[in-house]
Amino acid sequence: MIVTVTPNPSIDRAVMIEALHPGEVHRATANRIDPGGKGVNASRALAAQGAETTAVLPIGGPEGHLLEELLDHDDVPRRSVPVSGAVRMNISILEPDGTTTKLNEPGPDLDTHEVQALLEAALGLAGGADWIVGCGSLPPGVPADFYASLVMAAREREVRVAIDSSGPSMSAAMAARPHLIKPNNEELEELVGGDLATLKDVRDAARSLVDAGIEIVAVSLGQDGALLVTSDEVVHAHARARAPLSTVGAGDCMLAGLLHSLTQGLSAADSLAVAVRWGTAAVALPGSGVPRPEDLRDVDVTVDTSPSLTYRLGH
Template identity: 35%
Template sequence: MTSRIVTVTLNAAIDKTYYLPEWRHGTVMRSERVLAAAGGKGINVARVLRHLGHASVTATGFAAGYNGRFIAEKVGEAGIVPDFVEAEGESRLCLNFIDGRDGASTEVLEPGPDIRSLDLEAMREKIRGAASGAALVIFSGSLPRGCPADFYAELIGIARDAGAEVFLDTSGAALAEGMKARPAFIKPNEDEIRPWMAGAAGGEDGFRQAAAALADQGIPNVAVTLGAEGAVAGAGGQLYRVRIPRLEAVNAVGSGDAFVAGFAYGYVRGWPVERSLRHAAAAGCANALSDAAGEVRPTDHERLLREIQVDVLA
């Protein structure tokens, strides 16, 4: 029986992607094509898990107003179980403008609803119930207004007490506080890892040192994603360098979420770290070849698996 994975998106969104012939500052532009999908980092993770073939995926988080109902509906249509906490206000829109000349992406992200104390308590109860019987709970994305900086740390403790393993993918104060709860996996990107590089060398050596330092703090699996340069990871006292092929990216938004999904897919199956990292990197690359965030074509993923290189570092 397939192990259930729960993704948590506290600041869920409608992701709208606009494809423009060219980006022109200060002018009226007409989009050639528009895509709208349920979004937010955890929902992207959930969708990629389904594309990779994981059968049992539940998505939770806060969903507010008309946008929240749209998000829950689209999640269900993707074969994911929607189990959101309804909040007042309106879930956010995240706008992504793609420049047709070079594929460059410009994003505008709304802040999302204001979360009240009763919503926080409802989320605690939701996580307690959702984590019971789940193999893994993945917390992803920013905290909406009204959530304390240590809310992820609190929810991680609740999920772990209910018997689930926990991943965390966030940034800033939410990451710093959340790491205190010792999640089994974190995935900062090259910008998010910089606060932990103080005194370290720049470039790849600095990323290696930061990954090793975070692993030493009691987090078993740390992956620092480096965009087109792949990733550096630390796990079980060992460092790994993940190299990816050169790609003609269509839309790289969501590739970090796809990486988390790929690693989670292998993690719940007990795969070796190298295999899980290869699966993760192939998912991230495959996402970049799709129009929308959190979209992975299995054929792309299977092809890219053969092109990912994972090296053990001395």
Template identity: 35%
Template sequence: MSAILTVTFNPALDMTGSVGALQPGDVNLVQNYTLHPAGKGVNVARVLSDLGATVSVSGFLGADNQDPFSQLFAEHGVADHFLRVPGVSRTNVKLVENTGRVTDLNFPGMAVDPTHIDALTETLHALAASHEWIVLAGSLPPGVTTEQLVMWISTLREAGKKVVVDTSQHALRAAIDATPWLVKPNEAELAQCLNESISNEQSVLLARGEQLFNQGIANVVISRGVDGVLWRDHQGWLKAVAPAQQVVSTVGAGDSLVAGLVSGCQAGLSKETALRQAVAISALAVTQVGVGVSNHENVNQLSEQISVSPVELSVHAQ
């Protein structure tokens, strides 16, 4: 199998802290914390590596605090093609309450100039020759426009690559117009993208997802937290729900889902089997801080407990 490339435009050092109950406007004492390299594409790459895939990474990385990222890539056998940019990659703060609720403080990241953008375009063109699966993930840093994102997606798609996109807000809206092979918004991201208030009614989500599929996106995946995952492809809609887990942190659960889906699809698994595996990996991700698959047997056992069923699209919801 060919290698999988993940591209993180705006990586971050994630500082994840545990608090009892967040008190806005007051002093909050953090019980414990971790600091580790992250960013959606970085997280996807780490999980893919744990699943046995051959993985490459690229994007923009701050030269002044690159060491933790370089160490992570070396430890996991990931081929590092990140472009080093003057400055520091951002630090994001995740505050996890005892209830499992997470408050994200995501910073904008360092600015990228046209020279760096041109260099990444050349890098992606070169890497595309040996990577059939390319995951573009996360937010865009200052200096990178949505038009540039569309150009990258379109170029890779026209080269016959399976382009997977996991982003949000304006970037997601632009990406959808470029019709990648797969998109994975969650409920809130889908609502923001479509500029409308979407209830969490399954029928409404299905209808909106159906619109994206009819627009030309071959795989539309909508993650719904404890309510499971919806996946539309040429075979129709499937819904998967995992048994309840003891939640430590939900950070990285969506990235783990993307990694599981790409891994399963690349391996040629059936849609149901790939979905079971991906949802199991995502469900186990909430039981830990950070991402990674340390025990494959746990994934296999939980996969057997995932509820998977076809879903019919209501005519009235279309």
């Protein structure tokens, strides 16, 4: 089972328009709402593919009740932690070419007891977990070392931990040495303090983190696919979305596919292929929709275990 921990979940409202013009009135061509937050999206993707998962998240306010209803609709098992503040509402503005503009609220202010309850809820599921995954931003009141505490406590219980976050919370988690991290290119640049223009740059940056004690670094590269680096492997995989609609949640689906495949005993190359297939399929769905098995059938993934490291990103 894969347990996801999302300290700052959301209701994701996607609004589709013809073109975004700041300062003007727009008429939506379509809209939808989905459960949101990185870990929530990962659990939704896993549940959609029939994999065992439990989402751990704080729930508060009328938005929290709506979030639980949406998760029930998607058949996502959850462990809800009651909090006094309301779950945030995020808005994504989607244009026909796939361009996405996001407006994210900060989230509720959690007190010390609520933070501890969230941590205990996640660790209470450790006995049956293959992975515990800490995902996303931290709401007000949650200390920057939250994910670091999660990593250390999970390690004591001999459970593998993956972290997908950014900023101070990611830096703190790195010091605790999670087994796997999934930064995107910009987040990796932030971690290593430099520009990463080529696959070699990404490989070298990821390897420096592996040398520092991270077993697997999986870097999502948008249209350039993903690069997975371990102490003895470098794998690049990419696929092309035929009709991109929204990038929201695609990286979360990628992480879900990667962890599910590793849990099933697949190789690094095969696991990354699955991950990129899930992520690419998500891009072809509206809002923060997650792929079901039928959405994966037409996604062709190219995998290279000896990639051309001179390849320039974004070209």
